[in-house]
Amino acid sequence: MIPDELRPVVPAGELxxxxxxxxxxxxxxVGEVDGxxxxxxxxxxxxxxWDFPDGTLAAREVGAYAVSEALGWDIVPTTVLRDGPHGPGMVQLWRDEVDDQSPVDIVGEGEVPDGFRHVFDGLDAHDQPVSLVHEDSPQLRRMxxxxxxxxxxxxxxxxxxxxADGHRHGVDHGLTFHVEHKLRTVLWGFVGEPITDEEAEGLHRLSSALDGELxxxxxxxxxHDExxxxxxxxxxxxSDGTFPPPATSAYPVIPWPPF
Known part of the structure; x- marks a missing residue:
């Protein structure tokens, strides 16, 4: 979690x-606010x-952070709407990722490492068969x-x-909250699995927050519709109690490019 003493810095200090x-x-x-x-x-x-209203992406990023906070899972780094050198926008706390871990990866076709889930097979830039995989971890289940x-x-x-401590943050949430189903993700490895009691607890916490401050x-x-x-x-x-499958439609379910 972000230390409490840093939370006021992002919205208040000079950017x-x-x-x-x-x-x-x-x-x-990339910049800094008070260091x-x-x-x-x-x-x-x-x-x-074509499918999202102009000038709304920053607000959606802040909304995603608010949902993350209500869940209590610390998925989205501290994010606020505030003014800056190029006008109002989204400002998010920078998180230093480590180079020796790859929660989502491309491997040789069928060569799924231990502790990973297979998502799909395809061809790389050299037309070689590969598989996209992601971690089988509580952090990616929550994400x-x-x-x-x-x-x-x-x-x-x-x-x-x-x-470095094994936590995973999610970033770039401007394309969220659309009223139409638009879920495009590389995290399809948990499809059909039951939601755990701990995960359900966070979702119920979110439901209560939606009825109030959130x-x-x-x-x-x-x-209002969103x-x-x-x-x-x-x-x-x-109600379903499981990780949903991709939509049965012509709409893409994997973002492109996937990385």
Missing amino acids: TLHGRVLPASNATF VRVVYKPIAGERPL ALFDVVVNNADRKGGHVLPM GATLADLLT VVVTARRLRRLL
Whole structure:
């Protein structure tokens, strides 16, 4: 968890930029707020999309953080809406990932390592057969459930950040909360498995929060229908009690590229 003394720094301090993250679909900068490293995505730098309203991605990132906090799973780093050098935008606490861990990986076809789940087979850039795999871990189970609730349309492998202590953070949640089903993720390895009592406890905690403070927070960030459908997805998930399968439609269920 983020130390309490750092939480006020992100929204309150002066934001200084050090560079731009390339390549990125939307304008993304690395900077610092009072000595704390952050990521800044100004609303003015959001690329228009055909299926998401213009200028809403930053608010969706903040909404995803609010859901993460209500779950109590510390998936999304501290994220706020605030002003910056290029206008209002999303500012998120930077998390230093480690290089020697790969929660989501590409391996030779069928060569699934111990402790990993197989997701799908395909061809790499050299037309060699490969398999996409991800960790079989409590951290990725929770992230997969989180993605179902927020309807994450862009859970790429690179959006899963491995921490040195084994924790995993999820980032880049601008494509979330759509009223239409848009779940695109590389974390399909748990499909059909029962939700554990501990996981259900977090989901029930989220349900209670949606009826109170979290619901009010999301109402300021999303449309009324988006909040209503989020609660509906959560109720369905709890009622079914299992990790849902991909939608049976022509809509892609894996983001492209997957990394």
